[in-house]
Amino acid sequence: MRKLLLAAALAALCPLTGFAQSTGDLLKGAQNDTSNVLNYGMGYNLQRFSPLTDINRDTVKRLVPVWNYSYDDNKSEESQPIVYQGVLYVTTNAATMALDAKTGQQIWKSKIEYPDETPRIVCCGIINRGVAMYEGKLFRTTLDANVIALDAKTGKELWRSHAIDFKDGYSMTVAPLVADGVVITGISGAEYGIRGFIDGWDPETGKHLWRTYTVAGPDDPNGKTWPGDTYKHGGGSTWITGSYDPELHSVFWGTGNTGSWNPTSHPGDNLYTCSVLALDPKTGQIKWHFQFSPNDPYDYDSVAEMVLADLTIGGKPTKVLMDANRNGYFYVIDRTTGKLITANPYVDKITWAKGIDPESGRPIPSEVTDKVRKGEAQEVWPSALGGKNWSPVSFNPGTGLVYANTLNMGMQYKPVTPEFRAGLTYWGAEIGWAMPDGPRGFLKAIDPMTGKSKWENPSDIPRFSGVMSTAGGLVFAGKLTGEFEAFDADTGKKLWQFKTGSGVEGQPVTWRQDGVQYIAVSSGIGGVYNMFSGDDRLAKVPAGGSLWVFALMPQ
Amino acid sequence: MKVLTCLIAGTLFCAGLSIAHAQTGEEPAPSPEQFAKGANLFAHTCSHCHGPEMVNPGNFSFDLRKFPHDGRERFFNSVRNGKKAMPPWKDILHQDEIEAIWAYVRTGGVAPQ
Numbered sequence: 001m002r003k004l005l006l007a008a009a010l011a012a013l014c015p016l017t018g019f020a021q022s023t024g025d026l027l028k029g030a031q032n033d034t035s036n037v038l039n040y041g042m043g044y045n046l047q048r049f050s051p052l053t054d055i056n057r058d059t060v061k062r063l064v065p066v067w068n069y070s071y072d073d074n075k076s077e078e079s080q081p082i083v084y085q086g087v088l089y090v091t092t093n094a095a096t097m098a099l100d101a102k103t104g105q106q107i108w109k110s111k112i113e114y115p116d117e118t119p120r121i122v123c124c125g126i127i128n129r130g131v132a133m134y135e136g137k138l139f140r141t142t143l144d145a146n147v148i149a150l151d152a153k154t155g156k157e158l159w160r161s162h163a164i165d166f167k168d169g170y171s172m173t174v175a176p177l178v179a180d181g182v183v184i185t186g187i188s189g190a191e192y193g194i195r196g197f198i199d200g201w202d203p204e205t206g207k208h209l210w211r212t213y214t215v216a217g218p219d220d221p222n223g224k225t226w227p228g229d230t231y232k233h234g235g236g237s238t239w240i241t242g243s244y245d246p247e248l249h250s251v252f253w254g255t256g257n258t259g260s261w262n263p264t265s266h267p268g269d270n271l272y273t274c275s276v277l278a279l280d281p282k283t284g285q286i287k288w289h290f291q292f293s294p295n296d297p298y299d300y301d302s303v304a305e306m307v308l309a310d311l312t313i314g315g316k317p318t319k320v321l322m323d324a325n326r327n328g329y330f331y332v333i334d335r336t337t338g339k340l341i342t343a344n345p346y347v348d349k350i351t352w353a354k355g356i357d358p359e360s361g362r363p364i365p366s367e368v369t370d371k372v373r374k375g376e377a378q379e380v381w382p383s384a385l386g387g388k389n390w391s392p393v394s395f396n397p398g399t400g401l402v403y404a405n406t407l408n409m410g411m412q413y414k415p416v417t418p419e420f421r422a423g424l425t426y427w428g429a430e431i432g433w434a435m436p437d438g439p440r441g442f443l444k445a446i447d448p449m450t451g452k453s454k455w456e457n458p459s460d461i462p463r464f465s466g467v468m469s470t471a472g473g474l475v476f477a478g479k480l481t482g483e484f485e486a487f488d489a490d491t492g493k494k495l496w497q498f499k500t501g502s503g504v505e506g507q508p509v510t511w512r513q514d515g516v517q518y519i520a521v522s523s524g525i526g527g528v529y530n531m532f533s534g535d536d537r538l539a540k541v542p543a544g545g546s547l548w549v550f551a552l553m554p555q
Numbered sequence: 556m557k558v559l560t561c562l563i564a565g566t567l568f569c570a571g572l573s574i575a576h577a578q579t580g581e582e583p584a585p586s587p588e589q590f591a592k593g594a595n596l597f598a599h600t601c602s603h604c605h606g607p608e609m610v611n612p613g614n615f616s617f618d619l620r621k622f623p624h625d626g627r628e629r630f631f632n633s634v635r636n637g638k639k640a641m642p643p644w645k646d647i648l649h650q651d652e653i654e655a656i657w658a659y660v661r662t663g664g665v666a667p668q
Binding site: 074075076116117118119120123124126191423424425427430432433525526530531532533534535536537538539541542543 | 602604640642
């Protein structure tokens with residue numbers, strides 16, 4: 001009888017392990033499975049940390065490119081590669097590609113088409129951030145707000161689900177998340193007066209399973225935080241992939257700024273904009289929310305990655321969520337309850353708030369913000385690009401530090417009366433830059449509990465790449481001027497760099513295959529800083545997307 | 556004789572002006588109202604690709620500071636129908652709005668006195 005039960009149990013497990021790639025594989029993350037990179041963020045925790053040590057402080061000087069692959073695309077290349085069993089999957093706005101991870105040879109390329117009008121409603125770069133993989137299928141989004149599934153072996157499209165009409169300002173750049181067998185996607189467009197949401201899809205058929213609005217409507221008790229019909233254009237985009245804690249069965253997804261930016265056009269807290277939501281992946285139900293910037297005037301969009309870690313706080317192991325928020329404060333939140341543990345500045349200059357109330361978690365507005373709420377123009381720090389923009393951080397559990405590409409920029413901000421017109425911007429503010437004389441950005445090694453930096457590495461033109469750290473004592477990041485760089489994780493000293501042909505806005509990943517550790521990163525300029533900062537120095541950096549893969553040269 | 560000289564000189568001057576106009580196609584300066592409307596539309600519709608006040612590196616989108624100020628037809632065609640990375644706008648921007656943006660661009664973003 002016992003044998004029979006065992007056989008039945010094995011048979012029940014087989015369908016999971018027999019597929020090309022399973023829930024079990026996804027749960028491992030790059031920290032427990034160094035031969036693959038199966039998750040956006042290199043793990044459900046979005047830590048972007050690898051335990052691999054072949055490439056380390058001593059050997060990194062032998063790091064050389066082993067292949068380069070042209071994307072045949074001149075847009076911003078922010079896609080994070082996924083690697084499974086020696087095949088690398090990567091995207092641009094215009095194609096999905098499968099490559100031999102060792103040689104760079106293209107296995108297949110599946111092109112994406114969208115109407116020529118689509119880029120009109122994309123504020124900050126023509127971008128796609130990558131695929132999710134599950135049971136032999138790849139899932140990605142398209143700029144014109146479709147979610148599609150491809151056969152990982154052939155690139156053939158298996159299903160296509162239309163999320164919403166792009167002509168109303170909605171677009172998609174997000175890499176999907178597969179959590180507990182549900183494909184989860186976000187939406188872009190808070191600058192165009194959308195009403196944001198997060199969707200759940202059936203991976204097998206593309207059937208729409210649920211939609212959770214990030215702007216509470218009349219059917220939600222928090223809908224009262226929006227006067228009248230303002231929720232209909234309330235913003236709250238969700239364009240960065242969430243993290244997932246399978247033990248808590250919670251997905252943690254950040255939400256974007258209000259529509260319009262002018263806070264007087266929608267007085268109230270404007271839930272759930274500029275927040276993090278803890279969601280049940282099966283139903284999309286909100287378990288808790290934490291709002292970073294209520295009634296936000298400044299585009300302090302909080303979509304960027306919610307990194308999960310287990311920290312010892314007050315001698316107690318604590319399941320936390322960490323966020324280097326656009327508003328300039330570094331938050332550590334108890335991810336079981338949604339309660340704030342601590343929030344401290346991680347940038348040098350914050351003028352919009354005096355601090356974060358430790359009890360309520362709410363910001364304490366400064367005189368600057370009081371005046372803005374009365375309709376006055378003010379100089380505000382950080383700028384609308386934030387203390388950190390989308391560029392994902394890395395958390396190294398060994399050093400306990402968060403490595404982040406931070407920004408040092410302010411803005412001249414003037415609220416104006418917004419006018420909604422479908423398909424056009426719905427800003428409600430005029431902004432100009434207040435740039436410092438020196439560096440506009442720093443790669444920082446941040447203590448999450450204090451916000452203070454152990455070290456900082458400046459850059460005149462700020463870095464906008466993802467960051468990756470490894471147990472080899474290294475931190476990898478890239479510059480908009482094209483350099484892909486490695487730093488000593490303890491000191492911040494630059495140990496290595498390679499000049500790629502365009503600006504690096506990509507997200508580095510690493511894996512080990514046939515005894516060799518590889519590192520991959522996309523190069524290709526065209527993101528928000530390049531387009532919107534007015535930084536003429538980048539005229540010397542040509543567009544041109546490609547993927548670079550590096551390994552150690554034999555001794 | 557003096558009158559004749561003046562007439563000839565005047566005719567030559569006018570001819571010169573009209574040749575210059577035909578060659579450059581330069582248009583009269585826009586009204587301050589039209590310029591302001593164009594600057595506002597540019598900020599809200601164009602600046603996220605073409606940069607605030609037209610300042611951008613020109614590696615992703617056209618550096619409009621270099622757009623020929625006599626290129627009305629080319630400008631309208633690009634805006635209405637799209638070109639390369641530029642999406643078409645004819646179904647959403649009205650003629651007078653494109654006209655105002657053109658007024659802003661062809662003055663190099665410098666307000667008329």
